[in-house]
Amino acid sequence: MSATSDIEQLIEIMSRLPGLGPRSARRAVLHLIRKRSQLLHPLSETMATVAATARECLNCGNISTQDLCEICTSNVRQTGQICVVEDVSDLWAMERTGMFKGRYHVLGGTLSALDSVGPEELGLVRLEGRIPAEDVKEVILALNATVDGMTTAHYIADLLEARVRVTTLAQGVPVGGELDYLDDGTIGAALAARRPV
C-alpha cells in the first residue's frame, strides 16, 4: 500500500465518524499530520490503549477501562440513588451537570420486540440485584419521551415499584429529544423537579 493510500484510508475512516464528512475528515487528517508530535502521536497511542482496554462496566454498563467504572468503585457515589439512562451519552450528559451524585444503570437501548430488545438485553435482572446490594432507595428514570422510552419507563417502574421509590425526570425532556442535546440547566431543573411515575 502506498503512503497516499494509507492517508486516503485514514480520511475515509475518519469521515465515517459522527459529525464528520469527507471534507472535515480531510481537514482533520491534514491537521493531525502537520501536528505530528503534539497531536498525531499522542492520539494514536491513546487510541491503541483505549482500543485494548475499553469495555462495559460489569455493574452499570458505563464505558470504562476497568471491569468496574469509576462511578461504581467510588463509595461516595453510593447515595442510595440509581439513575437509569438509555445510552452512555445520556450518562455523560447527566455527569456534565454535576447535579446527580448517585450511580447509573445504562440500558443500552429501549424495550422493542420489533428490534428484538427484551428485558434481558437491557440488563434489568442486574438492576434488580443492585437494589439490595447497593442499598438503593430511589431509582430515577431519565428516559426519552418516545413511545419506546415511555414503554421502557413503564415496564421498569412496574418491575421495581414494590421494592423501591421510582421517579422520573420532570417535563423538560421533549418528545423524541435526547438528554445529550439538552443544556445542563434544563437537565438540572428536570432532575430537581422529578416526580413519582
Add this chain to the structure above:
Amino acid sequence: MLYLESIRLARFRSYSALSLSTQSGPIAIFGSNGTGKTNLLEAVSLFSPGRGMRRASAAEMTQHRAEGWSVSGLLYGSDRPRDIAMRSRDGAARSLRIDEKPATQLDLGRLSRVLWLVPSMDRLWIEGAEGRRRFLDRMTLSFHPAHGESVLGYEKAMRERNRLLRDGQRDSGWYQALEAQMAKAGAQITANRAAALTKLISAQNFSETQFPTARLTLTHPDIPLPVTEADLRHALADARPKDMAAGRSRIGPHRVDLYGHYQAKDCPAYDCSTGEQKALLISLILANGRALVADTGSPPILLLDEVAAHLDPDRRAALFDEICALGSQAWMTGTEQSLFDALGSRGQYLRVDQQSITHVRA
C-alpha cells in the same frame, strides 16, 4: 387567509426545475394526461404533515436519488408570510425548514392546513375501512395539529404489541407497558376524532350547500370502542388471550370506520351512484373548510385532482361557487380548460405542458 404565494420545485417527479407564482382563490390547472398536473398537486400536499397525497416515500419523488429533490414556497397565513423549504437527499425522509430554521411536521401542521380529493378516493365509500379512516384522520388533523403524533405513537405501540402477540410472549408487564401507551394515545385519537366530527356535522347542517348532507357515524367492530384511557387500557388487557389467538390487536381506534349516509335519499353512501358518492365527499371537504374558517379564521388549501370527473355541469358550477364562497386557494385539475368555464374570471388558469407551466387568461 391561508395560501401559497409561490412554489419552487427542483428534481421533483417530472419537474427538473419549476418556479410558479400564485394568488389566493381557485386555480384551474389543465393539460393532457401525464403532463404533471397531479405531480404539482402532490408537491403542494407536502405543505402539511405526512407523506403527501400519494402517500409516497420521499425516495419515490425523484429520479435523482443522491442529490434528491426540494420543494419550497412562501406560505401566507393569518399573520406574516413563512418561507417553507423541504428537501430530501439519499432517499431520506424530507427535512423541513421554516424561515430557515429546522422545524417539525407538527410546526408545519400548526401553520398550514391542506385537504385533498384524488381520483382513487372516488371509491372511498365502497372500499375497505382503511381509506375512510385515513380520510377521517386527515380531517381531524386539520383541527388538531397534534393528532398525527398521537396516531403515529399509537401505531408504533400497537405494532410492538402485535409482535409480542405473534411471538407468544407471556411477560404481562411488557404488554401492560405497551397497552398504557396505546390507551393514552388511543383515547386522545378518539377524542380528537369525535370533536372533529361534531364540527363537521354542524358545518354541514348550517349551510345551504347544493352538495348532499351526510349523516356521519363512527363504528367499531363487535363491541363499542372504549372511549376513556382507563377503559381502553382494561379492554386491551382483557383482550390479550383472544388477541394472541388472532395474532393482532382487535380493539382500538385503529379499527374504527366512518359510516356515511346520504341523508336526503336515506341511503348508505356505498349504495349511492358514483357521482353522488363523489358529491358526498366534496360536501365533507367543504364542511371541513367552513368549520376551519370558524375555528381558525382561515379556510384550508384544497387540492381537487380531476375534480370534474363524475360531476355534471350543474354540480361543477355549484362546486366553483362553493369554493369561491369559502375563499380557499383551491388547486383543481382537468384535461381541458373548458371544464372550468363556469369558474370564469374568478379563477387563475395554468396550462401544463411537459416540464413547464404557463399562466393563461380565463
